[in-house]
Structures are given as structure tokens and as C-alpha cells.
Amino acid sequence: METKIHIATPRLLLREWEEEDVAPFTRMNADPRVMEYFPALLSPDETRQLYDRIRHEFAECGFGMFAVQRAAEGDFIGFVGLHRIGFDADFTPGVEVGWRLSPAVWGRGYATEAAAACLVHAREALGLERVYAFTALPNVRSxxxxxxxxxxxxxxxxxxxxxxxxxxxxxxxxxxxxxxSE
Structure with a gap:
């Protein structure tokens, strides 16, 4: 079965998740550099649960965090996409744009490229009027x-x-x- 590509950018493919993504996703979520601004590293079981929640959100909402691969290399490098904000705040309910990429590809503009494409998708395909993003205060990269x-x-x-x-x-x-949209 062929994987469905939802968004293609000049260098990236934002696509459906595949079972083969779980191993590199698990390594990424166990990397202290990746998880520096999260409360804890994720265990393999926690990563599997996150993978299942992401797939469920796509099935339920028609959007979610896309698996991201480099188009030329074909390798899984993380996720970028849209997510329903799952807590109460003065700006919820709402949708956030978010990303988590492997440190091997940091500094190359991939998060920016993919997130910008997701904002276009949010407007044109989903008709969203606004999107949020948030991170821990010290996370200046994001x-x-x-x-x-x-x-x-x-x-x-x-x-x-x-x-x-x-x-x-x-x-x-x-x-x-x-x-x-016009």
C-alpha cells in the first residue's frame, strides 16, 4: 500500500505515518537534545502511545501531526503539523502548529519550511481562521x-x-x- 503524501514542499514530504517510523521516532523521543524543553524523555511505550494518538487525531479530525521525510533522501526526520490543543486556557479551544525534528537535521530550515506549509494547509484545506504555537519560555529555537x-x-x-x-x-x-482563501 502506498503512503499518502498530504503536503509536498521543495525539500520535504509531509505524509501519513507508517509502522517503520516508530523506531526512529522512539530514538528521537529518547534523545535529551530533542526533549530538552519537555518535562521528560519518552519511553518506547510512551512513544507508541503518542504514535497511536497522532493516528487517531487524523482519523477523528482530518488533521494532525504529519510524519516528515526528506524528499531526496527518503528518511523520516520527525513530525510537523496541526494539533487540537488539549488543555483549557483563555485561548482554547484552538489548533496549534507544532514540530519535533531529529537533531541531525536541525539548522537547515526544515521546521520553518514544513510549518509554513502547514499554515497554508490550515487556511486553504481546513478553513481555519487562526493557529497558535507555544513553547517553554527558554526554547528560543522554536x-x-x-x-x-x-x-x-x-x-x-x-x-x-x-x-x-x-x-x-x-x-x-x-x-x-x-x-x-480567495
Whole structure:
């Protein structure tokens, strides 16, 4: 069975997940560099649960976090996509754009390229009027991607899934208002 490509950019394919993605996804989620701004590394079981939740969100909503591969090399490098925000805040309910890529490909503009394509998809295919992005306050790399894709910093909040004293509790919030399709 052929994998469905949802979005193609000049260098990337944003596609459906495959069982073969689980092993590199597990390694990525166990890498302290990748998970630096998350509360903990993910075990193989936790990664499998995340994989299942991602696939379920696609089935339920028609969107989610795409598996990303480099078009020329064909290798899985992480995920980028859209996700229903799963907690209560003054900006929810809403949809976020997010990414998690392997450190081997950091600094090449892949997150920016894929996330920008997802914003176009959010507007043109899904008809969304706005999309959010957020990260722990010290995560300046992700904030740089947010700015590069035209998002505006609109505030800060304490992530409700973390205790207030946790060093990653304070998050920055970005927003992108999407113009209507013409």
C-alpha cells in the first residue's frame, strides 16, 4: 500500500505515518537534545502511545501531526503539523502548529519550511481562521521558527500540565491569523 503524501514542499514530504517510523521516532523521543524543553524523555511505550494518538487525531479530525521525510533522501526526520490543543486556557479551544525534528537535521530550515506549509494547509484545506504555537519560555529555537512563519507573540501563560514551580511551566504563546482563501 502506498503512503499518502498530504503536503509536498521543495525539500520535504509531509505524509501519513507508517509502522517503520516508530523506531526512529522512539530514538528521537529518547534523545535529551530533542526533549530538552519537555518535562521528560519518552519511553518506547510512551512513544507508541503518542504514535497511536497522532493516528487517531487524523482519523477523528482530518488533521494532525504529519510524519516528515526528506524528499531526496527518503528518511523520516520527525513530525510537523496541526494539533487540537488539549488543555483549557483563555485561548482554547484552538489548533496549534507544532514540530519535533531529529537533531541531525536541525539548522537547515526544515521546521520553518514544513510549518509554513502547514499554515497554508490550515487556511486553504481546513478553513481555519487562526493557529497558535507555544513553547517553554527558554526554547528560543522554536520561537525563532514561530517568528519566521509569520506568527506574532501574543503573551505568556503557565502550562496547566506542569506544576507552577517547574522550570518549564512558563510558556510563550504565538498566534497567526489566517486570511480567508480567495
Amino acid at each position: 520561537q525563532r521558527v514561530m517568528r519566521k512563519i509569520g506568527m506574532e507573540r501574543v503573551g505568556e501563560f503557565d502550562h496547566p500540565s506542569l506544576p507552577p514551580a517547574h522550570p518549564l511551566a512558563r510558556h510563550v504563546l504565538y498566534e497567526k491569523r489566517l486570511a480567508a
